Amino acid sequence: MSTSLTRRSFLSAAAGLAALSGTACASPATSGSESDSAKTSASADQIMGSLSLEQKIAQMIVPAIRTWDGKDNNVTDLSAAPQVAEALRRHQYGGIILFGQNISSVEQTVRLIADLQANSMQGTDAKASYAIPYLIAADQEGGSVARITMGTRGTGSMAIGATADAASQNALKTGQVFGKELSSLGINVNLAPCADIIANLADPGMSTRVLSNDTDTVQELCKSFWAGVGDNGVITTFKHFPGAGDGADQPTAVHISLDELSEQGLAVFGDLVSQGADMIMTAATTFPEFDDQYVLADGKTKGYYPATMSPKIVTNMLREELGFGGVVVTDALEMDQFFEEPNTGDAIVAGGKDDVECCVSVAQKCIQAGCDILLIPVDLNSPKAASFYDDYIAGIAAKVQDGTIDPTRIDESVRRILDLKEKYELLEPKKTDGVDADVAAAQDVVGCEEHHAIERSIAEQAITLLKGDGVLPIAAAGKRLVIVGRTKTDANPIGAALDELMEQGVIDQDVFVDNRLTGKVKGIAEAATSIYVDCYFDEADGGKLAYSKDLSAAIAKADYVVCLSAVPAGLDALQDSDACMQGITRALKESSAAKAKFVLLSDNLPVDAARFADSDAIVCAYLSAGFGIGATSQGDAKSAGAYNANVPAAIRAIFGVGKMAGTLPIDIPRLVKGKDGRYTYSDEVMYKRGSGNGED
Secondary structure, three states: OOOOOOHHHHHHHHHHHHHHHOOOOOOOOOOOOOOOOOOEOOOHHHHHHHOOHHHHHHHOEEEEOOEOOOOOOEOOOHHHOHHHHHHHHOOOOOEEEOOHHHOOOHHHHHHHHHHHHHHHOOOOOOOOOEOOOOEEEEOEEEOOEEOOOOOOOOOOHHHHHOOHHHHHHHHHHHHHHHHHHHHHHOOOEEOOOEOOOOOOOOOOOOOOOOOOOOHHHHHHHHHHHHHHHHOOOOEEEEEEEOOOOOOOOOOOEOOOOHHHHHHOHHHHHHHHHHOOOOEEEEOOOEOOOOOOOEEOOOOOOEEOOOHHHOHHHHHHHHHHHOOOOOEEEOOOOOOHHHOEOOOOOOEOOOOOOOOHHHHHHHHHHHHHHOOOEEEEEEEOOOHHHHHHHHHHHHHHHHHHHOOOOOHHHHHHHHHHHHHHHHHOOOOOOOOOOOHHHHHHHHHOOOOOHHHHHHHHHHHHHHOEEEEOOOOOOOOOOOOEEEEEEOOHHHHHHHHHHHHHHHHOOOOOOOOEEEEOOOOEEEOOOOOOOEEEEEEOEEOHHHOEEOOOHHHHHHHHOOOEEEEEEOOOOOOHHHOOOOHHHHHHHHHHHHHHHOOOEEEEEEOOOOOHHHHOOOOOEEEEOOOOOOOOOOHHHOOOOOOOOOOOOHHHHHHHHHOOOOOOEOEOOOOEEEEEEOOOOOEEEEEEEEEOOOOEOOOO
């Protein structure tokens, strides 16, 4: 069985780690507001004994409230969305999950969450004896998944894993930054980190959200991140059990044997459970190599359920074998993964995802598998969706009443949820000096200069030189330089890095810059040093090659070409048919013809290092998100945005500002081209985990 840590002992352990980090930032006050509701707060025991069946089921549901009656009507102010407030009061939901649509500024977010909690205390359900505050959840992994859009993005998990001996401290510091920012806003559950191991880079569910492909490393960094988040009283959620995929956008089967999984993802989760993990999210992928088969919706075809719906994975493996007694939360049940079997394409349950009976059947299977929280059955975004939830809760209750769902399963789940709320002192509104004071406190914390300094430092430590020790750094003086972004949005990180390099005198102030991404030209065309900036991909109309004659002409005269590459997971993005691959291939070919040194800046999953092995130098930054905000706008927490620190750090390092001391956190296999012209991964490792310092 798991070792259950008390909140005090856990926070004491976290504080010991925190003392090593030296994080300097204002400590946030706890967000929230006192309710004027007549209902009183109570213990988990008292609440448990007072709830009706329908109220228990509602405690197991966490909806999203992204928009209301139209995709452009973001829910950011509850007072401006009275229908949302009324819909929420119809049931005592266990919590709310917030997304980027709900978050626009520090003040707005603090007030929204305070209003949500106050609204929950005034439910219209006459049977409710006690007010039960919400779990307020958000996915703040950092990097490509960061919901606090005005705060600190962080470098992303893989970048943390790339910081070698400093990775544990950097995971801790990142957790502390996120914990402080989330807590100051009133968010009490972080749906992070990904504790997955990369089992197969060809799997579209793998990305830079993963820390490493080394079990010991992932274990250590997850615990450090947890300590930092927990130091601020925020609940950490480890995902996606059983730990072999960080979530694809479509129904996906992960082909990994149980023996392999036992040494990887299960080992990580087993360690986290033994240390007292509070909450675990299950995967939406299927595992046909070892899971049981089930009869699908047509009554005859056999297939596999997503891990979330599998009794073997949730109850047998997680509950019984690993001994997890905490809260199991599903991945978002609105996703297609819960309705379509990936191998056969057949429906898992009858009716379709827009049918409430179908969704109730999915909920039934999740509950019977051993899950406690049903996350986003549908987005609560319209009167129709509000009515859906009435029928959804009634439908689950009917399955309990007719014996299809064992009532003890409902009681077990609700008890776990209430115990978790009680453990983190969430069963009663927090006493504060008022929302205005909470806003002021949060504005001192979210996106503060100290947090961005931590983020920048980790980004600089992560930059990895895979190849080109004799090529880099670039001495810019008197050279013709070409920087090729992927899209026009790359103007922000490229511009921020160049501005800083010029301010520091690394690049001459009188350099001639022809920036086609911004349309701005500066300096004199006859200057000894010139920089041409362009891109090769246009995201409009589904994405297409946007490689200009002017770019070809600039490369023909260049001494150095720095080309950004952002490859997502899976193999499709690495094929010759992909427009981005065509753009990079052309730039590499033209650079070779001009005898210019070609520097590949890999700013996402570093598998492009194998695709463009002929590059003269390869530098990895591990994050392609957050290009829309300029780094120079940071410093004012009231208006700051979550920008990308990784790519500017990589560009600075390419020009000599930074050591490029990072090491590769995953193995990169060699790519081979088959007779059909398609690239696949071979069994040979081209760049081993731990590679760096320019060693080819």
